[in-house]
Amino acid sequence: xxxxxxxxxxxxxxxxxxxxxxxxxxxxxxxxxxxxxxxxxxxxxxxxxxxxxxxxxxxxxxxxxxxxxxxxxxxx
Amino acid sequence: xxxxxxxxxxxxxxxxxxxxxxxxxxxxxxxxxxxxxxxxxxxxxxxxxxxxxxxxxxxxxxxxxxxxxxxxxxxxxxxxxxxxxxxxxxxxxxxxxxxxxxxxxxxxxxxxxxxxxxxxxxxxxxxxxxxxxxxxxxxxxxxxxxxxxxxxxxxxxxxxxxxxxxxxxxxxxxxxxxxxxxxxxxxxxxxxxxxxxxxxxxxxxxxxxxxxxxxxxxxxxxxxxxxxxxxxxxxxxxxxxxxxxxxxxxxxxxxxxxx
Numbered sequence: 001x002x003x004x005x006x007x008x009x010x011x012x013x014x015x016x017x018x019x020x021x022x023x024x025x026x027x028x029x030x031x032x033x034x035x036x037x038x039x040x041x042x043x044x045x046x047x048x049x050x051x052x053x054x055x056x057x058x059x060x061x062x063x064x065x066x067x068x069x070x071x072x073x074x075x076x
Numbered sequence: 077x078x079x080x081x082x083x084x085x086x087x088x089x090x091x092x093x094x095x096x097x098x099x100x101x102x103x104x105x106x107x108x109x110x111x112x113x114x115x116x117x118x119x120x121x122x123x124x125x126x127x128x129x130x131x132x133x134x135x136x137x138x139x140x141x142x143x144x145x146x147x148x149x150x151x152x153x154x155x156x157x158x159x160x161x162x163x164x165x166x167x168x169x170x171x172x173x174x175x176x177x178x179x180x181x182x183x184x185x186x187x188x189x190x191x192x193x194x195x196x197x198x199x200x201x202x203x204x205x206x207x208x209x210x211x212x213x214x215x216x217x218x219x220x221x222x223x224x225x226x227x228x229x230x231x232x233x234x235x236x237x238x239x240x241x242x243x244x245x246x247x248x249x250x251x252x253x254x255x256x257x258x259x260x261x262x263x264x265x266x267x268x269x270x271x272x273x274x275x276x277x278x279x280x281x282x283x284x285x286x287x288x289x290x291x292x293x294x295x296x297x298x299x300x301x302x303x304x305x306x307x308x309x310x311x312x313x314x315x316x317x318x319x320x321x322x323x324x325x326x327x328x329x330x331x332x333x334x335x
Contacts (some may be wrong), residue, residue, distance in 0.1 A: 006089075007082040018106030018299075018306040024266055041105065049079045056090045057266040063110030064101055065092035070082050 002073045006054020010044050011066040017041035021058035021067060027051040030058060093117035095126055099143045106306025108296030109137055109205060111263040113144055115273045116174070116203065119280055120147065129172040130164055132157045134186070136178035137211050155186025158193035161200045172283055174201040179220040180210040183245045187219075190249070197254030197288040201279040204246070204293040206321060209301035219243035222320055227301045242320060246293045247334060250326040256288035258327040262295045262318070264310040288330075295321045 008029070015037060021044050022030040031047035044067075046052065054071025095117040103109045120126050126147045133141035135154035142149035152160040157175035165173045182190050182204050190202070210218040210229050217230035222242050226233040234242065250258040257279055261272040272294055279290035295317050297309035304312055325333050 005077055005082055007079045009083060014100050016105035020106055020306055020310075023307050039100075046079070054082075054089060059090040060266045060269050061111070063103065063105075063107055063114070065096060065110070065114045068091040069089050070084065070087040071089045072077070072082050072087050074077055 001076055003076050004053045004071060005074050006052040006069060006071045007049060008046060008052065008054075008058060008070070009068045010046075011068075012043045012045075013037050013039065014064055014066045015041060015043035016064055017043055018063065019044075020061045020063065024057050024061045026055070026057070027053060093121045095121050095146045096144055097146050101144060102140050103137060104298075104300045106297070106299050106309070107137075108207065108263045108294065111269055112203065112205060112272070112294050112296070113141065113176075115263075115269070115276055116176070117145060119273060119276045120172075122277070123280060123284075125172050125280070125284075128170065129174070130168075132161045132164070132173065132175040134160075134175070134177055134181045135212065136181045138176045138178055138181070138205070139212075141176055155181050155184070156189055157181065157186065158189045158198070158202065162193055162196070162198050165198060165200050169199070172201075172280060174203060174280075174283075176203045177205070178211065179204070179206045179208065179218045180213070183219040183243050184210070187245070190245075191252070194249045194289050194291070195252045195254045197256070199283055199286055199288055200290075201276075201283055202289070202291045203276070203279075204291060205296050206246075206293055207296040207298040207301070208242075208317065209298040211298060211301055219245070220321075222316060225316070227298075228303060229301060244321065246291060247326055249291055250332060250334065254289055255291060255327055256330050257282050257290040258293075259291070259325045260293040260295065260321060260323050262313070262323055264297065264313060268323075293321075295323065 059067040131149040134157040
């Protein structure tokens with residue numbers, strides 16, 4: 001059966017660390033860094049990249065449009 | 077498969093609209109304003125009408141729209157967005173015109189302009205952000221501030237004995253003969269965001285077909301004004317705001333949907 005694999009790219013200096021993306025991710029892919037970006041926010045990153053399905057929910061929720069989503073179908 | 081192999085141009089399924097500039101939004105972290113600003117850009121990009129679109133941004137948190145959009149935006153005085161939009165739409169009837177207004181703007185200082193523009197059935201789109209906050213001025217409540225709701229700009233909360241009741245303005249506008257499409261949405265979950273985008277698309281399609289006034293109200297959070305982190309603010313909104321401001325369509329294709 002084909003499986004969906006996804007990946008996200010976060011524009012870290014535009015991220016304001018609101019955590020809406022991390023809370024909406026059903027696969028718990030996203031977490032916030034302990035480091036801060038140039039604005040002083042803890043920005044989002046892919047903590048668990050293997051689990052991402054590329055569902056785009058994080059990008060749809062992001063108020064600042066910092067997330068780009070990529071998705072491929074992988075034959076298992 | 078490695079993440080690097082997934083991140084390729086041909087696998088891209090979502091990215092920020094090209095109609096949004098690289099200027100970071102002035103909104104606070106987690107604010108629903110950003111989501112709606114983004115959705116409008118996506119709808120305009122999908123319809124391919126960016127060269128024929130004029131946005132109107134009056135005073136409030138919406139004021140800097142011209143920095144974020146890569147299409148024309150005109151500033152209006154506080155509350156006068158629908159008056160300015162009327163002028164632009166009448167001079168250039170083939171342009172797509174929308175106003176982007178907060179509750180302090182649309183339902184307080186601009187109530188007269190809003191009601192009369194709707195009653196005349198002007199053919200443009202009103203996007204109305206309702207977060208119960210008069211965000212940019214201090215010491216006063218918005219007309220939509222809930223009873224007893226204490227906010228950064230209204231620290232004592234609403235006392236209905238002296239200040240009256242929260243103004244639920246969108247159902248009033250739906251009653252006017254001039255409005256064609258009136259809906260109330262939210263942006264607190266991915267499903268709600270997708271629904272709001274469909275509503276915005278419908279509103280712009282109505283304008284394209286010269287159907288008359290379309291109003292999309294979005295009940296939004298105001299984390300800073302409410303003094304809550306974004307996730308808690310969204311929960312608070314579900315528990316308190318939605319009771320007074322129920323989501324759903326109020327008027328579709330000129331037909332009232334309310335009970």
